[in-house]
Amino acid sequence: MVKVLFFARLRQQLGTGEVRLENFSGSIAALRDALCDQNPAWRAHLCDDNIRTALNQELVATDCAVAGGDEVAFFPPVTGG
Amino acid sequence: MVKVLFFARLRQQLGTGEVRLENFSGSIAALRDALCDQNPAWRAHLCDDNIRTALNQELVATDCAVAGGDEVAFFPPVTGG
Protein backbone atom coordinates (compact mmCIF):
# COMPACT_ATOMS: atom_id res chain seq x y z
CA MET A 1 0.00 0.00 0.00
CA VAL A 2 1.22 3.49 -0.94
CA LYS A 3 0.00 6.53 0.98
CA VAL A 4 -0.44 9.63 -1.21
CA LEU A 5 -0.84 13.12 0.29
CA PHE A 6 -1.89 16.45 -1.23
CA PHE A 7 -1.35 19.87 0.34
CA ALA A 8 -2.52 23.46 0.17
CA ARG A 9 -4.14 24.71 -3.05
CA LEU A 10 -3.76 21.27 -4.67
CA ARG A 11 -5.55 19.62 -1.73
CA GLN A 12 -8.45 22.03 -2.22
CA GLN A 13 -8.50 21.55 -6.01
CA LEU A 14 -8.61 17.76 -5.73
CA GLY A 15 -11.07 17.87 -2.85
CA THR A 16 -9.02 15.44 -0.75
CA GLY A 17 -5.81 15.43 1.28
CA GLU A 18 -5.03 11.72 1.14
CA VAL A 19 -5.59 8.63 -0.99
CA ARG A 20 -4.19 5.09 -0.70
CA LEU A 21 -3.14 2.89 -3.59
CA GLU A 22 -2.97 -0.90 -3.28
CA ASN A 23 -0.46 -2.98 -5.22
CA PHE A 24 1.18 -0.08 -7.00
CA SER A 25 4.71 -0.27 -8.31
CA GLY A 26 6.44 2.18 -10.61
CA SER A 27 7.76 5.73 -10.66
CA ILE A 28 6.14 8.77 -9.06
CA ALA A 29 5.25 9.92 -12.59
CA ALA A 30 3.48 6.60 -13.20
CA LEU A 31 1.67 6.90 -9.88
CA ARG A 32 0.50 10.40 -10.82
CA ASP A 33 -0.77 9.11 -14.17
CA ALA A 34 -2.59 6.25 -12.48
CA LEU A 35 -4.33 8.73 -10.17
CA CYS A 36 -5.34 10.94 -13.11
CA ASP A 37 -6.71 7.92 -15.00
CA GLN A 38 -8.90 7.13 -11.99
CA ASN A 39 -9.93 10.81 -11.60
CA PRO A 40 -9.76 12.60 -14.97
CA ALA A 41 -10.67 15.95 -13.39
CA TRP A 42 -7.42 15.84 -11.40
CA ARG A 43 -5.14 15.93 -14.44
CA ALA A 44 -5.22 19.72 -14.94
CA HIS A 45 -4.09 20.26 -11.35
CA LEU A 46 -1.88 17.28 -10.52
CA CYS A 47 0.09 17.23 -13.80
CA ASP A 48 0.93 20.93 -13.63
CA ASP A 49 4.70 21.45 -14.06
CA ASN A 50 4.78 23.54 -10.90
CA ILE A 51 3.68 20.68 -8.66
CA ARG A 52 6.47 19.41 -6.38
CA THR A 53 6.84 15.80 -5.28
CA ALA A 54 8.19 14.25 -2.09
CA LEU A 55 8.95 10.60 -1.37
CA ASN A 56 9.02 9.63 2.29
CA GLN A 57 9.17 13.32 3.22
CA GLU A 58 12.08 14.25 0.96
CA LEU A 59 11.86 16.34 -2.20
CA VAL A 60 12.54 14.11 -5.22
CA ALA A 61 12.17 14.09 -9.01
CA THR A 62 9.21 12.26 -10.56
CA ASP A 63 11.36 9.43 -11.96
CA CYS A 64 11.94 8.06 -8.44
CA ALA A 65 10.61 4.53 -7.85
CA VAL A 66 7.79 3.99 -5.33
CA ALA A 67 7.44 0.80 -3.28
CA GLY A 68 4.82 -0.57 -0.87
CA GLY A 69 4.89 1.30 2.47
CA ASP A 70 6.11 4.53 0.89
CA GLU A 71 4.57 7.93 1.48
CA VAL A 72 4.29 10.13 -1.61
CA ALA A 73 3.23 13.79 -1.47
CA PHE A 74 2.24 16.29 -4.15
CA PHE A 75 2.08 20.02 -3.44
CA PRO A 76 2.44 23.50 -4.98
CA PRO A 77 5.67 25.51 -4.56
CA VAL A 78 6.18 26.26 -0.86
CA THR A 79 5.50 29.74 0.52
CA GLY A 80 6.62 29.67 4.16
CA GLY A 81 9.01 31.96 6.03
CA MET B 1 44.10 77.39 17.24
CA VAL B 2 43.90 73.75 16.15
CA LYS B 3 42.76 71.06 18.61
CA VAL B 4 44.61 67.76 18.19
CA LEU B 5 43.31 64.52 19.76
CA PHE B 6 44.93 61.09 20.25
CA PHE B 7 43.09 57.89 21.09
CA ALA B 8 43.62 54.39 22.44
CA ARG B 9 47.10 52.85 22.20
CA LEU B 10 48.46 56.00 20.55
CA ARG B 11 47.15 58.16 23.42
CA GLN B 12 49.00 55.92 25.88
CA GLN B 13 52.19 55.88 23.80
CA LEU B 14 52.28 59.68 23.55
CA GLY B 15 51.24 60.12 27.16
CA THR B 16 48.55 62.65 26.30
CA GLY B 17 45.08 62.71 24.75
CA GLU B 18 45.04 66.29 23.53
CA VAL B 19 47.32 69.13 22.45
CA ARG B 20 46.54 72.56 21.00
CA LEU B 21 48.54 74.27 18.25
CA GLU B 22 48.46 78.04 17.80
CA ASN B 23 48.85 79.69 14.41
CA PHE B 24 49.20 76.48 12.44
CA SER B 25 48.37 76.26 8.77
CA GLY B 26 49.18 73.44 6.39
CA SER B 27 48.19 69.83 5.73
CA ILE B 28 47.55 67.14 8.33
CA ALA B 29 50.89 65.59 7.32
CA ALA B 30 52.62 68.92 8.02
CA LEU B 31 50.82 69.19 11.37
CA ARG B 32 51.99 65.69 12.28
CA ASP B 33 55.58 66.58 11.35
CA ALA B 34 55.40 69.78 13.42
CA LEU B 35 54.25 67.73 16.42
CA CYS B 36 57.10 65.24 15.96
CA ASP B 37 59.65 68.07 15.66
CA GLN B 38 58.43 69.38 19.02
CA ASN B 39 58.39 65.86 20.55
CA PRO B 40 60.97 63.65 18.81
CA ALA B 41 59.93 60.59 20.86
CA TRP B 42 56.46 60.75 19.21
CA ARG B 43 57.73 60.10 15.68
CA ALA B 44 57.92 56.29 15.99
CA HIS B 45 54.26 56.16 17.07
CA LEU B 46 52.59 59.08 15.30
CA CYS B 47 54.21 58.56 11.88
CA ASP B 48 53.32 54.86 11.75
CA ASP B 49 51.55 54.04 8.46
CA ASN B 50 48.76 52.37 10.38
CA ILE B 51 47.71 55.56 12.14
CA ARG B 52 44.36 56.91 10.90
CA THR B 53 43.50 60.61 10.72
CA ALA B 54 40.23 62.47 11.13
CA LEU B 55 39.47 66.13 10.42
CA ASN B 56 36.45 67.56 12.21
CA GLN B 57 35.34 64.02 13.06
CA GLU B 58 35.53 62.61 9.55
CA LEU B 59 38.13 60.15 8.29
CA VAL B 60 40.44 61.91 5.80
CA ALA B 61 43.78 61.46 4.05
CA THR B 62 46.83 63.28 5.44
CA ASP B 63 47.00 65.73 2.52
CA CYS B 64 43.85 67.50 3.77
CA ALA B 65 44.36 71.17 4.74
CA VAL B 66 43.87 72.23 8.36
CA ALA B 67 42.59 75.69 9.36
CA GLY B 68 42.12 77.52 12.65
CA GLY B 69 39.21 76.13 14.68
CA ASP B 70 39.60 72.64 13.22
CA GLU B 71 39.73 69.45 15.26
CA VAL B 72 42.28 66.88 14.09
CA ALA B 73 42.50 63.36 15.52
CA PHE B 74 45.08 60.58 15.20
CA PHE B 75 44.31 57.01 16.20
CA PRO B 76 45.13 53.35 15.52
CA PRO B 77 42.85 51.19 13.33
CA VAL B 78 39.47 50.89 15.00
CA THR B 79 38.43 47.68 16.77
CA GLY B 80 34.80 48.17 17.78
CA GLY B 81 31.78 46.00 17.13
Next chain:
Amino acid sequence: MSSFDRIIVCETPFDVAAEYAALQRGACADGACAMFVGSVRDFNAGNGVTQLALEHYPGMTEKSLAGIIADARARWGLGRVHVIHRVGAMQVNEEIVFVGVTSPHRQAAFAACQYIMDRLKTEAPFWKRETVHAEDGASEERWVDARASDTAELEKWA
Protein backbone atom coordinates in the same frame (compact mmCIF):
# COMPACT_ATOMS: atom_id res chain seq x y z
CA MET C 1 20.77 16.71 14.59
CA SER C 2 23.24 18.58 16.80
CA SER C 3 22.36 19.06 20.45
CA PHE C 4 22.85 22.78 19.75
CA ASP C 5 20.01 22.78 17.23
CA ARG C 6 16.47 23.72 18.10
CA ILE C 7 13.60 23.28 15.66
CA ILE C 8 10.11 24.26 16.74
CA VAL C 9 6.97 24.21 14.62
CA CYS C 10 4.18 25.71 16.71
CA GLU C 11 0.59 26.89 16.49
CA THR C 12 0.95 29.56 19.16
CA PRO C 13 2.95 32.81 19.11
CA PHE C 14 6.63 32.55 20.04
CA ASP C 15 8.71 35.08 21.95
CA VAL C 16 11.74 36.49 20.13
CA ALA C 17 13.21 37.78 23.42
CA ALA C 18 13.13 34.28 24.93
CA GLU C 19 14.66 32.81 21.77
CA TYR C 20 17.53 35.29 21.91
CA ALA C 21 18.09 34.47 25.59
CA ALA C 22 18.19 30.74 24.79
CA LEU C 23 20.69 31.32 21.97
CA GLN C 24 23.04 33.25 24.24
CA ARG C 25 22.84 30.97 27.27
CA GLY C 26 26.32 29.75 28.05
CA ALA C 27 27.56 30.54 24.56
CA CYS C 28 30.64 32.42 25.78
CA ALA C 29 32.82 31.28 22.90
CA ASP C 30 30.44 32.71 20.31
CA GLY C 31 30.83 36.46 19.96
CA ALA C 32 28.46 36.72 17.01
CA CYS C 33 24.71 36.18 16.82
CA ALA C 34 22.72 36.81 13.64
CA MET C 35 18.95 36.63 13.69
CA PHE C 36 16.10 36.97 11.26
CA VAL C 37 12.43 37.47 12.08
CA GLY C 38 9.67 37.34 9.48
CA SER C 39 6.30 38.81 10.44
CA VAL C 40 2.86 38.97 8.88
CA ARG C 41 2.69 42.06 6.69
CA ASP C 42 -0.50 44.07 6.41
CA PHE C 43 -0.17 44.34 2.64
CA ASN C 44 0.62 41.88 -0.15
CA ALA C 45 0.19 42.09 -3.94
CA GLY C 46 -1.94 45.21 -3.75
CA ASN C 47 -4.42 44.13 -1.09
CA GLY C 48 -4.74 44.73 2.62
CA VAL C 49 -4.11 41.54 4.56
CA THR C 50 -6.13 40.96 7.71
CA GLN C 51 -5.19 37.38 8.56
CA LEU C 52 -2.83 34.63 7.53
CA ALA C 53 -3.11 30.86 7.84
CA LEU C 54 -0.14 28.53 7.40
CA GLU C 55 -0.58 24.93 6.33
CA HIS C 56 2.35 22.53 6.62
CA TYR C 57 3.30 18.89 6.05
CA PRO C 58 3.82 17.48 9.56
CA GLY C 59 6.91 15.31 9.75
CA MET C 60 8.45 16.50 6.51
CA THR C 61 8.60 20.06 7.88
CA GLU C 62 10.90 19.11 10.76
CA LYS C 63 12.94 16.78 8.54
CA SER C 64 13.40 19.48 5.92
CA LEU C 65 14.51 22.07 8.51
CA ALA C 66 16.91 19.59 10.13
CA GLY C 67 18.48 18.86 6.74
CA ILE C 68 18.91 22.57 5.96
CA ILE C 69 20.55 23.17 9.35
CA ALA C 70 22.88 20.17 8.86
CA ASP C 71 23.95 21.57 5.49
CA ALA C 72 24.61 24.99 7.09
CA ARG C 73 26.76 23.33 9.77
CA ALA C 74 28.77 21.55 7.05
CA ARG C 75 29.55 24.94 5.44
CA TRP C 76 30.30 27.13 8.46
CA GLY C 77 31.55 26.76 12.01
CA LEU C 78 28.39 27.40 14.00
CA GLY C 79 27.42 27.32 17.66
CA ARG C 80 23.66 27.23 18.24
CA VAL C 81 21.09 27.18 15.45
CA HIS C 82 17.44 27.80 16.36
CA VAL C 83 14.61 27.76 13.84
CA ILE C 84 11.03 28.47 14.92
CA HIS C 85 8.10 28.50 12.49
CA ARG C 86 4.44 29.24 13.20
CA VAL C 87 1.64 27.28 11.58
CA GLY C 88 -2.12 27.74 11.75
CA ALA C 89 -3.93 31.09 12.02
CA MET C 90 -2.00 34.33 12.59
CA GLN C 91 -2.78 38.03 12.87
CA VAL C 92 -1.04 40.98 11.22
CA ASN C 93 2.28 41.85 12.88
CA GLU C 94 2.69 38.46 14.54
CA GLU C 95 5.95 36.62 13.95
CA ILE C 96 5.94 33.75 11.44
CA VAL C 97 9.56 32.65 11.48
CA PHE C 98 12.67 33.09 13.60
CA VAL C 99 16.16 31.95 12.59
CA GLY C 100 19.00 32.55 15.06
CA VAL C 101 22.60 31.47 14.60
CA THR C 102 25.64 31.94 16.84
CA SER C 103 29.25 31.60 15.76
CA PRO C 104 32.70 32.77 16.80
CA HIS C 105 32.69 34.69 13.49
CA ARG C 106 30.36 37.42 12.31
CA GLN C 107 30.50 36.45 8.62
CA ALA C 108 29.64 32.81 9.36
CA ALA C 109 26.68 33.84 11.53
CA PHE C 110 25.30 36.18 8.84
CA ALA C 111 25.87 33.74 5.98
CA ALA C 112 24.32 30.76 7.79
CA CYS C 113 21.27 32.77 8.91
CA GLN C 114 20.63 33.98 5.37
CA TYR C 115 21.33 30.53 3.86
CA ILE C 116 18.82 28.87 6.19
CA MET C 117 16.15 31.46 5.33
CA ASP C 118 16.81 31.17 1.58
CA ARG C 119 16.48 27.39 1.65
CA LEU C 120 13.51 27.42 4.06
CA LYS C 121 11.64 29.75 1.68
CA THR C 122 12.05 27.35 -1.27
CA GLU C 123 12.10 23.87 0.32
CA ALA C 124 10.37 23.66 3.69
CA PRO C 125 6.76 22.48 3.17
CA PHE C 126 4.76 25.49 4.41
CA TRP C 127 1.99 27.21 2.47
CA LYS C 128 0.43 30.57 3.24
CA ARG C 129 -3.20 31.45 2.72
CA GLU C 130 -4.13 35.04 3.38
CA THR C 131 -7.40 36.80 4.03
CA VAL C 132 -7.52 40.10 2.15
CA HIS C 133 -9.91 43.00 1.74
CA ALA C 134 -11.34 42.65 -1.75
CA GLU C 135 -12.20 45.78 -3.76
CA ASP C 136 -15.89 45.51 -2.97
CA GLY C 137 -15.11 45.63 0.75
CA ALA C 138 -15.71 41.93 1.33
CA SER C 139 -13.10 39.56 2.70
CA GLU C 140 -11.50 37.01 0.42
CA GLU C 141 -9.17 34.10 1.07
CA ARG C 142 -6.36 33.26 -1.35
CA TRP C 143 -3.29 31.06 -1.48
CA VAL C 144 -0.09 33.06 -1.64
CA ASP C 145 1.93 32.46 -4.82
CA ALA C 146 5.60 31.50 -4.64
CA ARG C 147 8.03 34.15 -5.83
CA ALA C 148 10.56 33.48 -8.57
CA SER C 149 12.96 35.82 -6.70
CA ASP C 150 13.13 33.33 -3.81
CA THR C 151 14.35 30.61 -6.15
CA ALA C 152 16.84 33.02 -7.74
CA GLU C 153 18.35 33.76 -4.31
CA LEU C 154 19.40 30.14 -3.99
CA GLU C 155 21.93 30.55 -6.78
CA LYS C 156 24.35 32.40 -4.55
CA TRP C 157 24.84 29.24 -2.47
CA ALA C 158 25.41 26.90 -5.45
Next chain:
Amino acid sequence: MSSFDRIIVCETPFDVAAEYAALQRGACADGACAMFVGSVRDFNAGNGVTQLALEHYPGMTEKSLAGIIADARARWGLGRVHVIHRVGAMQVNEEIVFVGVTSPHRQAAFAACQYIMDRLKTEAPFWKRETVHAEDGASEERWVDARASDTAELEKWA
Protein backbone atom coordinates in the same frame (compact mmCIF):
# COMPACT_ATOMS: atom_id res chain seq x y z
CA MET D 1 19.23 61.34 10.04
CA SER D 2 15.90 59.64 9.41
CA SER D 3 13.30 59.66 12.17
CA PHE D 4 13.34 55.86 11.86
CA ASP D 5 17.01 55.73 12.85
CA ARG D 6 18.16 55.17 16.40
CA ILE D 7 21.82 55.49 17.39
CA ILE D 8 22.79 54.90 21.01
CA VAL D 9 26.29 54.89 22.47
CA CYS D 10 25.98 53.87 26.11
CA GLU D 11 28.07 52.91 29.13
CA THR D 12 25.46 50.60 30.61
CA PRO D 13 24.17 47.25 29.34
CA PHE D 14 21.39 47.35 26.77
CA ASP D 15 18.48 44.95 26.39
CA VAL D 16 18.23 43.11 23.07
CA ALA D 17 14.60 42.17 23.79
CA ALA D 18 13.64 45.83 24.24
CA GLU D 19 15.51 46.75 21.07
CA TYR D 20 13.63 44.13 19.08
CA ALA D 21 10.32 45.37 20.50
CA ALA D 22 11.20 48.94 19.51
CA LEU D 23 12.11 47.85 15.98
CA GLN D 24 8.80 46.05 15.50
CA ARG D 25 6.55 48.70 17.04
CA GLY D 26 4.04 49.77 14.40
CA ALA D 27 6.20 48.45 11.58
CA CYS D 28 3.35 46.56 9.91
CA ALA D 29 4.65 47.16 6.39
CA ASP D 30 8.02 45.59 7.16
CA GLY D 31 7.80 41.81 7.12
CA ALA D 32 11.56 41.33 7.52
CA CYS D 33 13.82 42.11 10.46
CA ALA D 34 17.52 41.21 10.46
CA MET D 35 19.58 41.66 13.62
CA PHE D 36 23.14 41.20 14.69
CA VAL D 37 24.45 41.07 18.25
CA GLY D 38 28.15 41.06 19.14
CA SER D 39 29.11 39.95 22.66
CA VAL D 40 32.30 39.83 24.69
CA ARG D 41 34.00 36.50 24.00
CA ASP D 42 35.84 34.69 26.76
CA PHE D 43 38.77 33.91 24.48
CA ASN D 44 40.84 35.92 22.00
CA ALA D 45 44.21 35.27 20.35
CA GLY D 46 45.04 32.35 22.63
CA ASN D 47 44.27 33.95 26.00
CA GLY D 48 41.32 33.84 28.34
CA VAL D 49 39.57 37.21 28.44
CA THR D 50 38.09 38.32 31.75
CA GLN D 51 37.11 41.91 30.99
CA LEU D 52 36.86 44.34 28.12
CA ALA D 53 37.03 48.13 28.02
CA LEU D 54 35.90 50.17 25.03
CA GLU D 55 37.30 53.61 24.34
CA HIS D 56 35.62 55.81 21.74
CA TYR D 57 35.80 59.27 20.17
CA PRO D 58 32.72 61.09 21.48
CA GLY D 59 31.02 63.07 18.73
CA MET D 60 32.76 61.35 15.86
CA THR D 61 31.29 58.01 16.95
CA GLU D 62 27.71 59.16 16.47
CA LYS D 63 28.58 61.06 13.27
CA SER D 64 30.30 58.00 11.82
CA LEU D 65 27.36 55.70 12.63
CA ALA D 66 24.86 58.20 11.20
CA GLY D 67 26.88 58.37 7.97
CA ILE D 68 27.01 54.58 7.65
CA ILE D 69 23.24 54.31 8.20
CA ALA D 70 22.57 57.04 5.63
CA ASP D 71 24.68 55.15 3.09
CA ALA D 72 22.76 51.94 3.84
CA ARG D 73 19.44 53.77 3.29
CA ALA D 74 20.73 55.03 -0.07
CA ARG D 75 21.40 51.43 -1.15
CA TRP D 76 18.33 49.59 0.13
CA GLY D 77 14.71 50.34 0.95
CA LEU D 78 14.74 50.16 4.74
CA GLY D 79 12.25 50.79 7.52
CA ARG D 80 13.85 51.21 10.95
CA VAL D 81 17.59 51.07 11.56
CA HIS D 82 18.80 50.83 15.17
CA VAL D 83 22.46 50.75 16.15
CA ILE D 84 23.51 50.44 19.79
CA HIS D 85 27.14 50.30 20.92
CA ARG D 86 28.50 49.91 24.44
CA VAL D 87 31.54 51.83 25.65
CA GLY D 88 33.47 51.65 28.92
CA ALA D 89 33.99 48.50 31.00
CA MET D 90 32.23 45.24 30.11
CA GLN D 91 32.16 41.67 31.40
CA VAL D 92 32.36 38.42 29.44
CA ASN D 93 29.09 37.52 27.70
CA GLU D 94 27.72 41.09 27.82
CA GLU D 95 26.53 42.61 24.56
CA ILE D 96 28.82 45.11 22.82
CA VAL D 97 26.88 45.95 19.70
CA PHE D 98 23.37 45.60 18.31
CA VAL D 99 22.36 46.34 14.72
CA GLY D 100 18.71 45.86 13.78
CA VAL D 101 17.16 46.63 10.40
CA THR D 102 13.60 46.24 9.15
CA SER D 103 12.53 46.19 5.52
CA PRO D 104 9.68 44.92 3.37
CA HIS D 105 12.28 42.60 1.82
CA ARG D 106 14.37 39.91 3.47
CA GLN D 107 17.42 40.37 1.25
CA ALA D 108 17.54 44.13 1.89
CA ALA D 109 17.29 43.62 5.66
CA PHE D 110 20.13 41.04 5.65
CA ALA D 111 22.36 43.04 3.32
CA ALA D 112 21.93 46.32 5.19
CA CYS D 113 22.54 44.71 8.59
CA GLN D 114 25.76 43.10 7.36
CA TYR D 115 26.85 46.26 5.52
CA ILE D 116 26.42 48.38 8.66
CA MET D 117 28.43 45.89 10.74
CA ASP D 118 31.20 45.64 8.14
CA ARG D 119 31.59 49.42 7.95
CA LEU D 120 31.23 49.91 11.72
CA LYS D 121 34.08 47.42 12.29
CA THR D 122 36.46 49.37 10.05
CA GLU D 123 35.36 53.01 10.42
CA ALA D 124 33.54 53.79 13.66
CA PRO D 125 36.04 55.12 16.24
CA PHE D 126 35.90 52.45 18.94
CA TRP D 127 38.93 50.69 20.41
CA LYS D 128 38.91 47.55 22.55
CA ARG D 129 41.28 46.90 25.42
CA GLU D 130 41.01 43.47 26.99
CA THR D 131 42.14 42.04 30.30
CA VAL D 132 43.55 38.54 29.79
CA HIS D 133 45.00 35.79 31.94
CA ALA D 134 48.74 35.77 31.23
CA GLU D 135 50.64 32.46 31.23
CA ASP D 136 52.04 33.08 34.72
CA GLY D 137 48.50 33.40 36.07
CA ALA D 138 48.62 37.18 36.42
CA SER D 139 46.21 39.55 34.68
CA GLU D 140 47.40 41.65 31.78
CA GLU D 141 45.78 44.47 29.82
CA ARG D 142 46.30 44.78 26.08
CA TRP D 143 44.83 46.72 23.16
CA VAL D 144 43.07 44.50 20.66
CA ASP D 145 44.64 44.55 17.20
CA ALA D 146 42.55 45.28 14.12
CA ARG D 147 42.00 42.31 11.79
CA ALA D 148 42.91 42.46 8.11
CA SER D 149 39.87 40.24 7.43
CA ASP D 150 37.56 43.06 8.55
CA THR D 151 39.01 45.38 5.92
CA ALA D 152 38.79 42.61 3.30
CA GLU D 153 35.06 42.21 4.02
CA LEU D 154 34.46 45.76 2.84
CA GLU D 155 35.36 44.83 -0.73
CA LYS D 156 32.04 43.12 -1.29
CA TRP D 157 30.27 46.48 -0.98
CA ALA D 158 32.59 48.35 -3.38
